[in-house]
Amino acid sequence: QVQLVESGGGLVQAGGSLMLSCAASGRSFSTSTMSWFRRAPGKEREFVAAITRSGRPTYYADSVKGRFTISRDNVKNALYLQMSSLKPEDTAVYYCAEDVSSWTADYKRIGVYDYWGQGTQVTVSS
Numbered sequence: 001q002v003q004l005v006e007s008g009g010g011l012v013q014a015g016g017s018l019m020l021s022c023a024a025s026g027r028s029f030s031t032s033t034m035s036w037f038r039r040a041p042g043k044e045r046e047f048v049a050a051i052t053r054s055g056r057p058t059y060y061a062d063s064v065k066g067r068f069t070i071s072r073d074n075v076k077n078a079l080y081l082q083m084s085s086l087k088p089e090d091t092a093v094y095y096c097a098e099d100v101s102s103w104t105a106d107y108k109r110i111g112v113y114d115y116w117g118q119g120t121q122v123t124v125s126s
Contacts, residue, residue: 002026002115004096009120016086016124022079022096022117030074033099035107036081038092039119045095047108049081059107064090086124093119 008020020036035050049070050059058070069082079096097113106112 002028002098002100004098004115004117006094006096006117006120009094009122011123011125012086014086014088014124014126017082017084018086018122020081020083020094020096020120020122022081024077024079024096024098026077028098028100029077031100033101033103033107034070034072034079035097035099035113036070036079036094037097037110038090038094038122040089040092043092045110048094050107051079052103061108083122086122088124088126091122091124093121095119 003025005023012018031053033052036048037045038048039045047061048064049068051070051072055072067085071080096117098115099113104112
């Protein structure tokens with residue numbers, strides 16, 4: 001059974017940085033596409049970043065490109081999201097997600113993913 005557990009969220013001032021982590025159990029991690037999504041208050045869950053099983057290439061939402069970096073460690077079964085130059089509009093619950101199938105160009109679609117974490121809150125104050 002796959003379990004994803006996010007950590008690293010918190011309260012940060014605008015312009016600051018945070019590193020989110022996602023610890024994955026199960027044997028599928030190293031062959032899975034992994035992504036981060038987020039849900040801001042009153043909004044639907046949206047794609048943030050994706051990474052292929054090898055670590056390259058990576059993909060980002062336009063709103064975070066140049067500020068966020070997704071990475072993974074297939075030995076530690078861990079996924080990361082380094083967030084810099086944070087803005088109040090980045091405030092959201094952040095989720096990691098795992099797609100155990102082969103890479104799909106549909107990586108921005110929520111329904112593609114097989115497993116989800118419980119989320120970690122990120123709050124950016126102005």
